[in-house]
Amino acid sequence: MPTERDGTVIIILKEPGEPAIPTFMGTELEDMQKTIGGGHVTNTNIHNYGLLDDVICMVDEDARMKKLPFNFRLGGPLNDTIFGPAYFCAMDKKYNLISLTNIQTEAIAGWLYGREQ
Secondary structure, eight states: OOOOOTTEEEEEEEOTTSOOEEEEEESSHHHHHHHTTSSOEEEEOGGGGTSOTTEEEEEETTTTTTTOOEEEEEETTTTEEEESOEEEEEEOTTSOEEOOOHHHHHHHHHHHTTOOO
């Protein structure tokens, strides 16, 4: 697991067809956009699908329209899916990005297991 570096946070990056990996990301909008390959960054309400309340999943809101590859299924009543790169991070009460904890990264890994089919 990476350790803290100035100006960055620890996230879980999930690329289509690849395992989820912990890595660093800067906290500026440009950093977030670069991580998902450009485009409009949007938050998926992942806690609606059984993940921790303080963890969010960020994606390119236009990924399906851009025909980016399938990444994983959220499940739920609509069986929602994520296309293109996605990353998981945490936010504090003031909506600042903060690093994931070890407990959060383990929860994300367990939650993602089997959703890539």
